[in-house]
Amino acid sequence: MTHDRTTEDAPVLAVDHLTHLYAPGKGFEDVSFNLWPGEVLGIVGESGSGKTTLLNAISARLEPQQGSVTYRSRTGEALSIYSIAERQRRLLMRTEWGIVWQQPLAGLRAAVSAGGNIGERLMAVGDRHYGHIRKQALKWMSNVELPENRVDDLPTTFSGGMQQRLQIARNLVTGPRLIFMDEPTGGLDVSVQARLLDLLRTLVVEMQLAVVIVTHDLGVARLLSHRLLVMQRGRVVEQGLTDRVLDDPHHPYTQLLVSSVL
Ligand SMILES: Nc1ncnc2c1ncn2[C@@H]1O[C@H](COP(=O)(O)OP(=O)(O)OP(=O)(O)O)[C@@H](O)[C@H]1O
Numbered sequence: 001m002t003h004d005r006t007t008e009d010a011p012v013l014a015v016d017h018l019t020h021l022y023a024p025g026k027g028f029e030d031v032s033f034n035l036w037p038g039e040v041l042g043i044v045g046e047s048g049s050g051k052t053t054l055l056n057a058i059s060a061r062l063e064p065q066q067g068s069v070t071y072r073s074r075t076g077e078a079l080s081i082y083s084i085a086e087r088q089r090r091l092l093m094r095t096e097w098g099i100v101w102q103q104p105l106a107g108l109r110a111a112v113s114a115g116g117n118i119g120e121r122l123m124a125v126g127d128r129h130y131g132h133i134r135k136q137a138l139k140w141m142s143n144v145e146l147p148e149n150r151v152d153d154l155p156t157t158f159s160g161g162m163q164q165r166l167q168i169a170r171n172l173v174t175g176p177r178l179i180f181m182d183e184p185t186g187g188l189d190v191s192v193q194a195r196l197l198d199l200l201r202t203l204v205v206e207m208q209l210a211v212v213i214v215t216h217d218l219g220v221a222r223l224l225s226h227r228l229l230v231m232q233r234g235r236v237v238e239q240g241l242t243d244r245v246l247d248d249p250h251h252p253y254t255q256l257l258v259s260s261v262l
Contacts (some may be wrong), residue, residue, distance in 0.1 A: 010072055012037050012178055013058065013159040014212045018067035021234065027055045028234040031067075037177070037192050040204060040211040042225030042242065044218060044257070050234040051214040052182055058212065059099060071096075072178060094124045098171030102183040104163035108170065114141065115151040117170050121203045121209050125174055140169040144199060161192035166201070172203065181213040183221055197223050218261050222246055230254045 009032035013170035021027040028050035035041050043051050058069050058253035060196045070080045075098055081089060093099075106110045108117050122133050143147050144165040145156075155163050164184065171179060184200065185193040201224060204211055215221050221228055221242065228245045230253065231239040238251040249255045 010076075011035055012069040012072050013212075014068075014072075015058055016068045016070070017052070018057060018064050020053060020062060020064040020066075022053075025233050026050075028057070028231065031229075031236055033229060033236075033239065035178075035212060037210055038208040040209075040213060040225045041228065042221035042228045043212065043214045043231060044216065044221050044228060045231030046257070047216065049231040051216075051224050051231055054182055054231070055182055055212065059097065060093065070109065071178070094121065094176055096177050098174075098176040098179045098182045100164075100167055100171055100179065100181040102186045104160065104167040105155065106166040108163065110154065110156050112154075113152045114146065114155055114158070114166050115154060117166060118173050121170055121173050137175055140173050143172075143203075144169045145195075159192075161188055161196060164188065164196060165199050168200070168203070172207065175207070176209070178210045179212075181211060183215055183217075184213065185217070186215075193220075200224060218246060218258065231259065 001180050013033060013035040014104065015033050018031045019027075019029045021029060031054060033041065045051055053062065057064045060069075063082050071079045071081050071092070073092070075081055079088070079092075099107065112120065114151055115134065118137040119133040119138050122136055127133055137150060138148050141151055146162060146165050146169070151159070155166055158166065178245070188196065197220060203209070204224070211224070213221070225242050228239060228242045229236050230245065231253065232253045238245060238249065238254045245254060246258055249258050
């Protein structure tokens with residue numbers, strides 16, 4: 001996927017010398033990158049290389065030991081995400097950010113209907129008009145290609161692929177600017193995966209979303225991300241445009257990673 005950054009002047013997320021180590025080599029160390037509006041950044045690397053720990057730290061879920069994460073809000077304010085008040089951080093999470101987990105039920109409420117799962121996020125940002133909430137829920141069911149007549153069903157009655165679509169709808173209904181995804185297609189059948197990836201790609205472009213996506217699947221990374229960050233044992237060993245990194249890997253670890261899927 002290519003990305004044209006001609007009109008954007010400031011990153012939506014700036015990660016500066018970030019470190020969080022549980023033990024030497026466990027976690028991540030000295031990671032820096034910028035994410036621009038409308039850009040998708042893929043984080044790849046083997047199991048245990050620190051991808052999820054890094055994702056947690058940049059999405060305000062794990063306070064890092066060193067470094068800073070700065071988010072530029074919709075109004076243009078630069079917010080250091082671990083310095084702002086907890087209240088403001090929670091508000092950002094509900095409005096301007098979204099997170100898509102690998103296990104859809106981790107991001108859904110199992111005892112609430114599909115429509116309720118979508119509507120709940122609108123209510124959390126102050127929407128109280130039942131008719132409007134219902135209309136938006138139906139619209140988002142259809143946006144993620146879920147049958148509208150399943151709107152009153154519980155997510156536990158959905159297939160894994162459908163649950164993942166619902167989780168995406170719940171995240172996107174409030175029109176966020178920044179989405180974090182942790183292996184969003186992991187655990188799904190290959191054909192279900194392909195359709196979901198197609199949908200994600202379309203939504204990312206239509207909504208001009210900035211996305212950080214963690215995956216160990218280089219196919220997913222190639223399809224969705226503009227830029228890649230390759231991690232090995234908690235360190236970024238290579239970063240660059242996705243096609244360059246995958247077609248002409250410079251670091252021996254990236255070369256190994258790429259050759260292992262050929
Ligand atoms: N809460 C924790 N306490 C101690 N060590 C942890 C904790 N969470 C993760 N680790 C360790 O940190 C390292 C990085 O884990 P992390 O989950 O970030 O890797 P990952 O690249 O996302 O792996 P995977 O692809 O398997 O999910 C691993 O060695 C893991 O065992």
